Amino acid sequence: xxxxxxxxxxxxxxxxxxxxxxxxxxxxxxxxxxxxxxxxxxxxxxxxxxxxxxxxxxxxxxxxxxxxxxxxxxxxxxxxxxxxxxxxxxxxxxxxxxxxxxxxxxxxxxxxxxxxxxxxxxxxxxxxxxxxxxxxxxxxxxxxxxxxxxxxxxxxxxxxxxxxxxxxxxxxxxxxxxxxxxxxxxxxxxxxxxxxxxxxxxxxxxxxxxxxxxxxxxxxxxxxxxxxxxxxxxxxxxxxxxxxxxxxxxxxxxxxxxxxxxxxxxxxxxxxxxxxxxxxxxxxxxxxxxxxxxxxxxxxxxxxxxxxxxxxxxxxxxxxxxxxxxxxxxxxxxxxxxxxxxxxxxxxxxxxxxxxxxxxxxxxxxxxxxxxxxxxxxxxxxxxxxxxxxxxxxxxxxxxxxxxxxxxxxxxxxxxxxxxxxxxxxxxxxxxxxxxxxxxxxxxxxxxxxxxxxxxxxxxxxxxxxxxxxxxxxxxx
Numbered sequence: 001x002x003x004x005x006x007x008x009x010x011x012x013x014x015x016x017x018x019x020x021x022x023x024x025x026x027x028x029x030x031x032x033x034x035x036x037x038x039x040x041x042x043x044x045x046x047x048x049x050x051x052x053x054x055x056x057x058x059x060x061x062x063x064x065x066x067x068x069x070x071x072x073x074x075x076x077x078x079x080x081x082x083x084x085x086x087x088x089x090x091x092x093x094x095x096x097x098x099x100x101x102x103x104x105x106x107x108x109x110x111x112x113x114x115x116x117x118x119x120x121x122x123x124x125x126x127x128x129x130x131x132x133x134x135x136x137x138x139x140x141x142x143x144x145x146x147x148x149x150x151x152x153x154x155x156x157x158x159x160x161x162x163x164x165x166x167x168x169x170x171x172x173x174x175x176x177x178x179x180x181x182x183x184x185x186x187x188x189x190x191x192x193x194x195x196x197x198x199x200x201x202x203x204x205x206x207x208x209x210x211x212x213x214x215x216x217x218x219x220x221x222x223x224x225x226x227x228x229x230x231x232x233x234x235x236x237x238x239x240x241x242x243x244x245x246x247x248x249x250x251x252x253x254x255x256x257x258x259x260x261x262x263x264x265x266x267x268x269x270x271x272x273x274x275x276x277x278x279x280x281x282x283x284x285x286x287x288x289x290x291x292x293x294x295x296x297x298x299x300x301x302x303x304x305x306x307x308x309x310x311x312x313x314x315x316x317x318x319x320x321x322x323x324x325x326x327x328x329x330x331x332x333x334x335x336x337x338x339x340x341x342x343x344x345x346x347x348x349x350x351x352x353x354x355x356x357x358x359x360x361x362x363x364x365x366x367x368x369x370x371x372x373x374x375x376x377x378x379x380x381x382x383x384x385x386x387x388x389x390x391x392x393x394x395x396x397x398x399x400x401x402x403x404x405x406x407x408x409x410x411x412x413x414x415x416x417x418x419x420x421x422x423x424x425x426x427x428x429x430x431x432x433x434x435x436x437x438x439x440x441x442x443x444x445x446x447x448x449x450x451x452x453x454x455x456x457x458x459x460x461x462x463x464x465x466x467x468x469x470x471x472x473x474x475x476x477x
Contacts, residue, residue: 101126102192103153105141107244111233113148114240115225126150129192130157132258132316148242159258162191163315166394167259171358172303172413173406174366174378175386180336181348182355183389184260190394230265252279258319260332260352271337271347282323282351286330286424293422295429296325298361300417303410305358319354326353330424341391357426361417364428368436369413378409 101116103109103126113124126145130138142153166187177183227233230253237244253265261282267273277285299307306312308321326332332353337345366375381402388399415433419426442451 097122103128103145105137105144107230107233110148110242110244111236113150114242117149124150126153128153128155130155130159131162131188131192132159133256144243158191159316160314162188163258163319166191168304168315169403170389171362172410173385174363174382175389177386177390178338180334181338181350182260182352182359183386184257184350184352185255185262186389187259188257258316259355260350263349268347268349275335275349280351283327283333283353284330289330289423293420294329295418295420297416297418300362300365301414303362303413322354322357326357326421329421331421331426332356333424357419360426360428361419364431365413365415365417365433368431368433368438371437374409
């Protein structure tokens with residue numbers, strides 16, 4: 001499953017990648033259309049961050065389609081095709097030969113397979129990217145795709161690229177959205193396909209597609225169908241004998257990858273409802289966690305984690321191990337009401353055990369290696385960095401420029417951090433760095449050549465002068 005399965009060279013099918021299934025049918029599907037895309041070689045050379053998830057055009061007209069699940073490449077036959085906006089009963093119907101669908105195996109993508117076949121009369125090839133969603137979600141996926149009407153499933157492993165090139169830069173930047181959200185879904189989209197974003201109707205989708213190719217046009221096929229919600233999708237699936245595990249009684253919208261697991265929908269739509277205990281999948285209930293704390297040591301080089309308990313690990317392996325450690329102690333559970341880009345509020349519950357450990361470790365090491373002014377500037381930029389990632393603007397020059405700043409400023413953030421995990425909590429117990437700005441001979445407040453307590457008197461008078469002048473004014477002195 002982890003290897004890319006080849007499609008016959010003679011086939012006219014083009015490949016692209018899978019995206020997470022968060023928000024599923026709550027937001028519309030979108031299609032981005034291009035009159036002409038660059039060749040595979042040109043695309044690969046221009047954007048290394050695609051990591052092999054390129055769209056193979058073979059010099060044929062290609063249509064890209066995407067929603068929050070991923071990007072779909074829809075190919076026409078050899079005849080020329082003019083790109084037009086999709087309208088009910090028109091658009092591209094009857095003009096397509098094969099469709100490559102970004103497939104998760106969830107309700108929406110399972111329903112889209114027969115819907116495309118029924119409405120467009122085309123063959124459907126499903127493509128899934130492994131970003132650490134787990135063996136259970138990948139197991140049996142090929143059989144499920146074919147049972148839904150697909151002719152083939154292609155799978156590729158993107159876990160190392162995901163962690164190394166997307167998660168770790170956000171971690172180094174300290175990017176966190178609205179005080180809590182560690183951007184698990186938002187970071188996964190650009191690695192799955194360069195254009196993937198946290199979709200809120202067409203806007204957030206279009207921004208990144210234009211970064212990939214400014215010639216892309218956008219149409220919205222969701223305007224064509226009568227499926228207005230997840231219950232309609234379930235009925236459609238039953239009607240077409242599509243195997244889905246979701247039921248009307250328990251409809252959770254979940255997105256899982258190596259960084260996190262998100263839960264939305266069902267009883268969570270009411271912010272007053274407490275999440276059910278059996279909803280969680282990556283972490284145990286803190287009440288049921290071990291009664292004895294566990295200590296874990298994280299090795300960090302230039303703001304990037306490299307080891308756990310003295311053992312050097314690859315990015316994906318490191319995160320997977322910390323997920324297991326943190327999960328058994330109930331670490332990393334977040335329940336929040338967040339503001340979507342379009343203005344609405346949405347309630348979500350997140351499990352990010354390994355990410356929570358790493359976020360605390362990097363931040364605490366910075367307390368040794370960065371001075372006050374640098375930390376303040378970095379924290380202020382981290383807010384904007386997180387907003388850009390959340391809004392799907394990963395490839396925006398502003399984020400790239402900010403990332404260059406983060407890389408430069410954390411060059412000396414190297415060392416070891418020891419943390420204690422206990423019943424859902426993460427507390428730092430020790431930190432060391434060869435570049436530490438902490439000096440015990442100064443911090444002890446003992447008089448010496450570097451620090452003389454007598455210097456404090458003049459400093460306090462000068463520092464407090466504005467307050468003193470204001471008080472004198474108020475008292476008429």
